[in-house]
Amino acid sequence: MTFSTTYEPPFAFARRMSTLDHLTRGRVGWNIVTSYLPNAARNFGLDDQIPHDRRYQLADEYLHVLYKLWEGSWDDDAVVLDRASGAATEPSKVRYVNHVGPAHRVAGPHLVHPSPQRTPVLFQATGSPAGSAFAGRHAEVLFTGGRTTEQFQAVKRSVLDAAVAQGRGQDAVRFVVQAGVIVGRTQEEAEDKWRTYQQHASLDGILAHQGLPVDLTAFPRDLTVAQALARSGTSPDAVRLPLDRTVGEVLEQIRTGRQERFFVVGTPRVVADEIERWLDVDGIDGINLRQYHSFGTARDFAELVVPELRRRGRLPEAGAEPGTLRERVFGHPRLPAEHVGARYRGGAHLEAPYEPVPEAVPAGV
Ligand SMILES: Cc1cc2nc3c(=O)[nH]c(=O)nc-3n(C[C@H](O)[C@H](O)[C@H](O)COP(=O)(O)O)c2cc1C
Incomplete structure (x- = not known):
């Protein structure tokens, strides 16, 4: 919590x-x-x-x-x-x-x-x-974002360096990225869901929830984010946005909730393939599901993706791992x-x- x-x-x-x-x-x-x-x-x-x-x-x-x-x-x-x-x-x-x-x-x-x-x-x-x-x-355990593999790995490196400087081990911290996972029994069903979610998304609602210190919708769409911030007198350090992108591109990304890297739409097999890549290629330890639909996103994941990940040995069977949360994540209770x-x-x-x-x-x- x-x-x-x-x-x-x-x-x-x-x-x-x-x-x-x-x-x-x-x-x-x-x-x-x-x-x-x-x-x-x-x-x-x-x-x-x-x-x-x-x-x-x-x-x-x-x-x-x-x-x-x-x-x-x-x-x-x-x-x-x-x-x-x-x-x-x-x-x-x-x-x-x-x-x-x-x-x-x-x-x-x-x-x-x-x-x-x-x-x-x-x-x-x-x-x-x-x-x-x-x-x-x-x-x-660190929840981190990451539009790209490089961005995620830079955060991971800097936190691990800080941990090692404190005398902690190289694997003292586990990294969890926020991921967009939209799954259907067929590719068509998954894409259909994705279209539906986009139709219902409210850009104003998402912006209000994020509480950015600047209203990006007040600027021409073809300005870069850096230019818009300069015009509004907002420090680039006050927002974590890609400064070189246009306002239009960033608003579209915010509206759709589509991440560049940790995002997949597809069948359980397509989704599990992608999650395995995030684990093995990017070096993440876990995912924090972006909730597109309450509670459909979690239900879909539990019903469709979890069995596939279990088949591949990426998740333990239910009840196979008793013990405390820390034992499950790190193997020791304290x-x-x-x-x-x-x-x-x-x-x-x-x-x-x-x-x-x-x-x-x-x-x-
Ligand atoms: C699962 C999750 C839950 C969060 N809940 C809260 C919250 O309840 N209150 C809050 O202030 N921030 C919450 N945050 C947001 C973090 O505080 C936010 O990422 C913030 O940017 C972290 O600080 P920093 O990046 O400025 O160091 C949450 C983030 C995640 C991933």
């Missing part, structure tokens, strides 16, 4: 996630976002949004508070449940975290006994330098020892003052 680090303090969130991890037997993943919509700030008592890179700086402290609670507050053998003595826990193995930082003060202890994963699998969606630096420190969150295990480092990360991202990260 997605939850923002910007507006609600970490203590109650830590408790909720631990409860969910118990309830789901360790199947919880958290998509860390910092909230990009200005309106959100005005719903939480602020006049305006906190600047983008500052939000990631704040998110770093937020994560450290959570790690202290999830990883450091209870030892593995703190729960004794001894009927004879009436002891539920061994108090010497449960501790206060006493976090004091610029944005948060949290004494602890964590209110929930250790759940199967402790820290939920950490997902993140980013394409920005500050977000990628944050991902190198924290993320285990954060690895070299992840920053693991440093608080056993109560280590809880006394050390929290050092904020720099707000500005060093060049080249």
Whole structure:
């Protein structure tokens, strides 16, 4: 699930996630976002949004508070449940975290006994330098875009470099791209669906949802995006759009939802061939389905594509892989020892003052 680090303090969130991890037997993943919509700030008592890179700086402290609670507050053998003595826990193995930082003060202890994963699998969606630096420190699974193979691989490289610079392994992060998959029992049926979806798409609706800082529809279609941004006085850094394309081309791409690379329309076999190429040639680890139709997109995928991927050994059979979400993705249930969150295990480092990360991202990260 997605939850923002910007507006609600970490203590109650830590408790909720631990409860969910118990309830789901360790199947919880958290998509860390910092909230990009200005309106959100005005719903939480602020006049305006906190600047983008500052939000990631704040998110770093937020994560450290959570790690202290999830990883450091209870030892593995703190729960004794001894009927004879009436002891539920061994108090010497449960501790206060006493976090004091610029944005948060949290004494602890964590209110929930250790759940199967402790820290939920950490997902993140980013394409920005500050977000990628944050991902190198924290993320285990990254949602990323990628109009082209090269674009996807550049993001993957920069995040893996940032992870390795933090002492994490070369395969510490898995990469999930958003993919458009339109499938039918025949090629004709699939293309027919694609035409129908396009007929119902609303460009205004999609633009409103994206919340771009500039209204592209106000410019002549033959201007490049770079020219339109210059005319409106918008910094090219404020949008992630192909600057060399024309406004018309970009609006058409936004309207149709058609990606250049991670997009396929066809029969289960055509779709599975393409997904195998994304996995083997582009080097992705998974896909996040773009939803064209609620809930037709997911149903079509489950009914038509999943059996084909299972036949090819690309997906396990139902029920063949029990265990926690992290075990399914990485083969181990807990954060690895070299992840920053693991440093608080056993109560280590809880006394050390929290050092904020720099707000500005060093060049080249
Ligand atoms: C599956 C998914 C769910 C998302 N949900 C939210 C959300 O609820 N709130 C939000 O602010 N951003 C959400 N995002 C968008 C990310 O915050 C967005 O990609 C943002 O651009 C990431 O920050 P950055 O690229 O500026 O670093 C979501 C992204 C994905 C892939």
